[in-house]
Amino acid sequence: MAALRYADASRLHEGGPVMRKVGLLRAWGRILTGRYPSLSIEITRECPLRCPGCYAYEPGHLGAAGPLRTLADYSGKELVDRVLDLVHRHDPVHLSIVGGEPLVRYRELEILLPLLGAMDVSVQLVTSAVRAIPRSWRDIPGLDVVVSIDGLQQEHDRRRAPATYDRILTNIEGHSITVHCTITRQMANRVGSFVAFLSFWSGREEIRQIWFSFFTPQVGSGDDEILSPAMKADALAELARLRPHYAKLCLPDRLISGYRSPPATPADCIFARTTACFSSDLKTAVSPCQLGGKPDCARCGCMASAGLKALGDVRLAGILPLRAIYESSDRIGRAQRRRRMSRRTEPRAIATYESRR
Numbered sequence: 548m549a550a551l552r553y554a555d556a557s558r559l560h561e562g563g564p565v566m567r568k569v570g571l572l573r574a575w576g577r578i579l580t581g582r583y584p585s586l587s588i589e590i591t592r593e594c595p596l597r598c599p600g601c602y603a604y605e606p607g608h609l610g611a612a613g614p615l616r617t618l619a620d621y622s623g624k625e626l627v628d629r630v631l632d633l634v635h636r637h638d639p640v641h642l643s644i645v646g647g648e649p650l651v652r653y654r655e656l657e658i659l660l661p662l663l664g665a666m667d668v669s670v671q672l673v674t675s676a677v678r679a680i681p682r683s684w685r686d687i688p689g690l691d692v693v694v695s696i697d698g699l700q701q702e703h704d705r706r707r708a709p710a711t712y713d714r715i716l717t718n719i720e721g722h723s724i725t726v727h728c729t730i731t732r733q734m735a736n737r738v739g740s741f742v743a744f745l746s747f748w749s750g751r752e753e754i755r756q757i758w759f760s761f762f763t764p765q766v767g768s769g770d771d772e773i774l775s776p777a778m779k780a781d782a783l784a785e786l787a788r789l790r791p792h793y794a795k796l797c798l799p800d801r802l803i804s805g806y807r808s809p810p811a812t813p814a815d816c817i818f819a820r821t822t823a824c825f826s827s828d829l830k831t832a833v834s835p836c837q838l839g840g841k842p843d844c845a846r847c848g849c850m851a852s853a854g855l856k857a858l859g860d861v862r863l864a865g866i867l868p869l870r871a872i873y874e875s876s877d878r879i880g881r882a883q884r885r886r887r888m889s890r891r892t893e894p895r896a897i898a899t900y901e902s903r904r
């Protein structure tokens with residue numbers, strides 16, 4: 548499941564719970580030591596869906612490495628061992644498991660997810676819920692299952708068959724999941740679509756929270772899914788108006804502000820700079836961010852990017868923006884990393900990732 552996706556951006560700027568602050572401090576520690584606090588893995592190149600606008604299967608997604616479907620792809624014990632090796636080497640605070648469709652590898656995930664939970668890595672698994680999500684996953688500490696749903700039933704079922712509404716409802720039974728909706732032009736154009744979406748999913752006991760992000764095109768693309776700036780502004784205004792009526796809708800003011808002014812370039816994007824993304828061969832870097840290719844930052848609707856942009860704009864004591872602290876910490880971390888690389892003590896996966904970015 549490719550289309551976007553991240554828990555921590557929304558959590559980081561909510562403030563409050565001690566665990567979230569601990570997570571932030573751990574992430575900061577990784578930055579200071581020149582490591583990536585967040586790791587993202589396309590765990591398989593396979594997916595039974597063919598969603599329009601899917602970035603993972605765009606020909607340019609992996610640049611010179613070629614299309615995702617031509618990359619190496621592991622299964623069984625080899626996949627489990629290789630993923631654990633990558634996680635050990637990067638030692639992230641947070642791991643996103645995307646695809647392809649991760650549930651294609653559900654047997655391997657049955658082994659991996661509890662191990663990652665025991666390692667205190669918070670995991671976000673992004674899926675289309677095209678098959679049943681194992682019940683045992685509900686009790687894995689730190690696991691957040693995010694199900695991607697593209698609009699109301701009629702539109703979603705057309706775009707995402709065979710992962711239809713009916714199938715999703717059956718496959719999430721007994722779980723506590725996050726619904727993630729990527730807003731497309733088609734959805735934004737339909738009067739009353741946000742109310743209908745929120746009413747439908749809020750009423751389900753399996754749904755813990757509801758996220759919205761926006762379709763992010765590649766540079767120069769004219770995809771049907773792209774919203775005009777005015778449509779995006781209207782959608783944000785309507786969702787802000789609806790927020791008090793739907794407790795499960797997670798859309799803090801800071802996230803709205805992040806959506807309104809995305810980073811200008813990948814170099815300005817804290818999310819891109821703090822997340823190491825690997826494709827299905829577990830070697831090829833997906834860059835400049837999880838979207839790959841040449842994403843159009845000016846039209847970015849990525850929730851993680853918006854959340855971290857907004858967090859970076861927060862001013863400590865009303866004066867010093869957090870971004871300035873991040874930049875200083877990043878400089879220290881990069882120097883540390885250069886020293887490790889010159890002494891050849893940098894873990895192989897990090898050095899390889901750096902050389903390919």
Ligand code: SF4
Nearest residue numbers: 548549594596598601
């Ligand atoms: S479900 Fe498959 S085709 Fe659809 S967006 Fe995700 S990876 Fe792409």
Ligand code: SF4
Nearest residue numbers: 816836842844847852
């Ligand atoms: S701002 Fe650019 S680099 Fe960052 S997530 Fe969006 S498209 Fe990717």
